[in-house]
Amino acid sequence: VTDLAAELGVPAEIAAPRLLGCELVREIDGRTLRGRIVETEAYDQTDAASHSYKGRTPRTDIMFGPAGFLYVYFTYGMHYCCNVVTGRESEGSAVLIRALEPLNDISAGTNGPARLCKALGIDKGLNGHDLARSPLRLILNEPLDKKDIMQTSRVGISRAQDVPWRWYVKGSRFVSRM
DNA sequence: TGCCTGATGTTCT
DNA sequence: GAACATCAGGCAC
Numbered sequence: 001v002t003d004l005a006a007e008l009g010v011p012a013e014i015a016a017p018r019l020l021g022c023e024l025v026r027e028i029d030g031r032t033l034r035g036r037i038v039e040t041e042a043y044d045q046t047d048a049a050s051h052s053y054k055g056r057t058p059r060t061d062i063m064f065g066p067a068g069f070l071y072v073y074f075t076y077g078m079h080y081c082c083n084v085v086t087g088r089e090s091e092g093s094a095v096l097i098r099a100l101e102p103l104n105d106i107s108a109g110t111n112g113p114a115r116l117c118k119a120l121g122i123d124k125g126l127n128g129h130d131l132a133r134s135p136l137r138l139i140l141n142e143p144l145d146k147k148d149i150m151q152t153s154r155v156g157i158s159r160a161q162d163v164p165w166r167w168y169v170k171g172s173r174f175v176s177r178m
Numbered sequence: 179t180g181c182c183t184g185a186t187g188t189t190c191t
Numbered sequence: 192g193a194a195c196a197t198c199a200g201g202c203a204c
């Protein structure tokens with residue numbers, strides 16, 4: 001599958017489980033780091049826990065753009081987290097990548113949204129990046145079987161805690177909270 | 179196992 | 192000026 005925009009131009013709660021098992025390929029310092037996505041969360045404009053909830057701002061602008069681009073935000077004074085923009089343009093939806101399973105020798109930890117950004121060298125410089133292109137590409141694999149996926153409520157939010165928009169690959173040791 | 183806290187800067191009110 | 196889609200370390204149990 002190569003057409004990111006077509007595959008991801010769907011509601012975030014459809015795209016989030018769809019992204020499990022897909023790969024992120026990061027080229028940095030002459031090396032290529034690969035990771036398989038094993039944990040995701042969906043956010044959209046109707047959702048009180050989402051950055052896009054209160055409408056388009058300079059920070060969230062990317063979320064309202066076309067699907068298949070990267071939205072990076074900075075939080076807690078020291079961490080970056082990365083999201084894949086989903087949905088139709090001007091919809092303000094995205095999927096947070098919470099954990100990766102390293103497919104080659106990524107030395108730093110990749111469990112947790114901030115840790116995986118650090119491991120892959122992702123910071124605000126990549127905000128708005130097209131994930132079809134180097135140096136950070138998203139490779140869509142075949143969707144996982146539903147029986148291999150678990151759905152729960154999201155982690156680390158204070159609003160809309162009852163919305164079950166977190167998905168992870170059952171049994172993966174890179175998912176912290178089962 | 180589970181709660182509390184510190185480190186730290188951007189965004190929005 | 193408060194809130195924050197985090198994480199690791201400390202300490203009580």
